[in-house]
């Protein structure tokens with residue numbers, strides 16, 4: 001089963017399995033608990049295949065690490081500007097703001113305007 005399932009989009013675990021839910025099947029990650037939409041029994045015997053397709057097409061979460069790194073730089077730059085108010089620190093804040101903007105747009109799948 002797990003050879004046709006993609007790794008977990010949340011924790012990266014490759015140990016993905018299925019379980020019965022009401023009158024259908026659901027694919028889930030035992031490591032972090034993430035699950036995909038259930039597939040219910042119908043006239044065809046493809047419930048497990050449909051459940052697997054739901055898992056394999058589940059959207060990955062946005063990558064938050066680049067956003068957090070950019071925000072950390074931005075906060076640091078803002079701190080220095082407020083403490084010293086010097087032009088070079090202001091320039092660093094402007095650069096950090098631009099980097100944070102790009103990182104957030106990329107991480108959320110939005111186009112980056114040039």
Ligand SMILES: [Zn+2]
Pocket residue numbers: 008009010011012013029030031032033034
């Ligand atoms: Zn997981």
